Amino acid sequence: MTEISAGAARLETFGVGVLRWRWPIIALTLLFVVFMAAGGQYIKISNDSRIFFSEDNPQLIAFEALEATYTEANTVLIAVAPKPDTQSTSIFTNDALAAVSELTELGWLLPFSTRVDSLTNYSHTWADEDELIVEDLVPVTGELSIQDLARVEDIALNEIQLVNRLVAADGGTTAVLVNFVLPDESGEAVTEISDQVKDIVAAARLAHPELNYYVTGSIITSRAFGDATFDDLATLGPIIIGVILVVMALLLRSITGTIATLLVVLFAAITAMGFAGWTGMILSSGNVGAPTIIMTVAIAHSVHIISTIMLGMRTGLAKREAILESLRVNFFPVFLTTITTAIGFLSMNFSDAPPFHNLGNLVALGIVAAMIFALTFVPALVYILPFRVRPRRTGQAEFFDSLGAFVVRRRTPLLFGMTAIIIGLAAGVPQVELNDNWTKYFDDRYEFRRDTDYIINNLTGVEAFEFSLPAGGEGAINDPEYLARVDEFAEWYRGQPKITHVSAFSDIMKRLNMNMHGDDPAYYRIPEEHDLAAQYLLLYELSLPFGRDLNDQIDVAKSATRMTVVGRDMSAKEQRASADAANQWLKDNMPAEMVTEATGLTMMFAYISKRNIEGMLKGTVIAMAIISLILIVALKSIPIGLLSLVPNFVP
Known part of the structure; x- marks a missing residue:
């Protein structure tokens, strides 16, 4: 047989x-x-x-190290703006500020919340002779006079820590930013938080119908992925x-x-x-x-x-x-x-x-x-x-019988024609870019996408680059030379394309120096002495209310500070380019102990498509090699086995 x-x-x-x-x-x-x-x-x-990242992903490792040093970055941002058909286009009204104040208080009641930042509870500093005063920018004392509203607007729109982060440069939109520390099993926590945020925003819409509300943040992003x-x-x-x-x-x-x-x-x-x-x-x-x-x-x-x-x-x-x-x-x-x-x-x-x-x-x-x-x-x-x-009736030809006969009859023109088409299409392969934008993973059906688009266009960006800048030793963040270098890096980044906001520790120290010199703008600069800077910082920290400390910006040993750079509507390619430029600038302009690399959830997503493609290309080569061997053995012919790979490669 x-x-x-x-x-x-x-x-x-x-x-x-x-x-x-x-x-x-x-x-x-x-x-x-x-x-x-x-x-x-x-x-x-x-x-x-974060489920998209393996345990050995270098961007994930760097981001988790940053969070371990400072605080976790799990956020909900609720933007508030007057409706287009209302008389006022500014958020510096009693109604709008009252809504922001209410959301700020409710933010503290959200599960797992650890910090709430807003226009109303911003820790404004000023000098009263030799005394440093730290108080909420908007006091909770009922309605403000026209003069008080004008004062709040003037301070807010000239405060570098607020503009394009918690208040738009044109004063048309503001936001409440809530940060959370999630449990290890974060799935239920994300659902619980996002549900309660939805409830308080719905209540705010009823209480203040003249305002629009828009919600985004990493917590809302995670919920959107789940939905x-x-x-x-x-x-x-x-x-x-x-x-x-x-x-x-x-x-x-x-x-x-x-x-x-x-x-x-x-x-x-x-x-x-x-x-x-x-x-x-x-x-x-x-x-x-x-x-x-x-x-x-x-x-x-x-x-x-x-x-x-x-x-x-x-x-x-x-x-x-x-x-x-x-x-x-x-x-x-x-x-x-x-x-x-x-x-x-x-x-x-x-x-x-x-x-x-x-x-x-x-x-x-x-x-x-x-x-x-x-x-x-x-x-x-x-x-x-x-x-x-x-x-089947006699003489009736099936469609694929006819197709087969046609292919055999026209084999030469089909061969050359299809080869030309394949080569023509393959010429476009080098034009493929490893580029995406995670906000565009969702279409306009999702409220998250619509809200995020509004916030990007009217308030701030959602791409955050994080830097942990070492100072070289315990307490060294008060060194004027270190602070000057941090300030130099922050100013360089503020001049980069699509960057809307930079939060640096040096900004706080410059303001404190001005405050301690009678609020004289000429002293809005780095303190000249280490001990003086340390004294200002200690005085400021002792004056901060609960939940408003600086743990999100300085480490426990005061040996490093965190700088956050916010970009607006940047593709993954632009994010990688911006981070690479910053990393190179640090290498070229900073001492070795201050050289670090950008990290953050944004950077993780910016590199994930690139890392996936690289890994998949390796997997594809190995898979095709195995498939080739299987086909050659199964078909008992090397030429036919290799030829059978064409329909697999071409698509």
């Missing part, structure tokens, strides 16, 4: 076994799917944006099922065939998602599309099996013989396609983002499950259910 006939005999035996044990196969399949579906109750969906995940699960699944039903009904024109195909893709998706639940896998917006991908890819297996059965029955074979012939013809191609496709998706494990690892693993599992169902459950179901096809 030849090798081919031996293989055919084994496939014949397999097919006969499937039909003989059709009822047990269907029963076991249904039991297995029910068991896997039960795992769905344990699926965990995370709305933590988008649920939306995808709720909308894409039914859509793809509907498309499958329509397409299969039109192509197969068989109720049994359509039902069998639909069940296979559903079973495959359920198997993968059930596995995610049973194994404690965490789903996020980065991998929630797995069921959709599985159903899209897995449909081909069943179509091959069923269409070949229909073809056999049209040529006069009985249903049993047509099923056996379909298994004989399709077993090897379906198996080979499944293995190579699964390897391709498994290559996503080379990505730097853990959600993409899960995405690749789930899709690979779903595709393998679909193959098993297509080779066992589908033949068994078709054999049991009524399955009739319309016999």
Whole structure:
């Protein structure tokens, strides 16, 4: 017996076994799917944006070190602005300031909140002879006079720590910024915080109908990712099922065939998602599309099996013989396609983002499950259910027969034509940029996107670059030379493109120096002596109210300070360029002990696409090498095996 006939005999035996044990196969399949579906109750969906970063991601490590030194950066920013149809276009009115004051007080009541900054509670400093006065910019004493409102406006719009951060330069928008320290399991905390923020904003709209409110921040971003995940699960699944039903009904024109195909893709998706639940896998917006991908890819297996059965029955074979012939013809191609496709998706494990690892693993599992169902459950179901096809009339040509004849007949022009098209399209590959903007991950359906766009256009940016600037020793942040260097770096960054705000410790010290010299603007500069600067800082810290300390800007040992740079509407490419320029400036202009690199959530996202692409390219090369070897061995031909890679590379 030849090798081919031996293989055919084994496939014949397999097919006969499937039909003989059709009822047990269907029963076991249904039991297995029910068991896997039960795992769905344990699926965990995370709305933590940091889930996209692996534990050894250098940007994540740097950011966590920054948060450990200072405070965590988990924020909610609530912007307030007069409605366009109101008389006033300024937020420096009693009504607007009252609304801001109320939001400030409510911000302290939010779960896990540790700090609230706003225009009304800004720690304004001034001198009363030799005494330093630290008080809220807007006192809670009822309505302010026109003169008091003008004074508050003048101070706010000339305060470098407020403009383009908590108040717009034109005075048309202000904001309340709340910071949180989240527990280790932050998912429920994010939901709880965002829900309560929604409630207090809704109440504020009722209390002050003449004002508009806009909400953004890292907490709201995380919630938006979670909401988008649920939306995808709720909308894409039914859509793809509907498309499958329509397409299969039109192509197969068989109720049994359509039902069998639909069940296979559903079973495959359920198997993968059930596995995610049973194994404690965490789903996020980065991998929630797995069921959709599985159903899209897995449909081909069943179509091959069923269409070949229909073809056999049209040529006069009985249903049993047509099923056996379909298994004989399709077993090897379906198996080979499944293995190579699964390897391709498994290559996503080379990505730097853990959600993409899960995405690749789930899709690979779903595709393998679909193959098993297509080779066992589908033949068994078709054999049991009524399955009739319309016999093909003599001389009637199938569409794909005609297509095949056309390709053979026009092979030369098709070869050169397609080659030219491929080369032309490939010429655009070098133009691809590793560039994105995380706010544009969401469309205008999401209130988060609309609110963030307003804040970017009317108040401040949402891209923050963080720098921890070492001073060289304990208490060294009071060294005038160090403060001058920090101030020089801050002024350089203020002149960079798309930078809206820079918060530096040197600004505080310059203001304190001015205050301690009778508020003389000529003394708005760095203190001249270390001891004097230390005295000013101590006096200032002792005067600050609860929750307004400087722990977010200076470390405990007073050996380093934090500088925050805010950019507006910057793409990932622009963010990387800005950070690289800053890193280089520090190397060129600062002593070695002050050289550091930009970090922050913004930098993490700015580099994630670049790191993912680099990892995926490595994975793709390895996957294609493995697939090449499999095809060469399976097809027993090096030329044909290599040629079969073209349809994989070209798309």
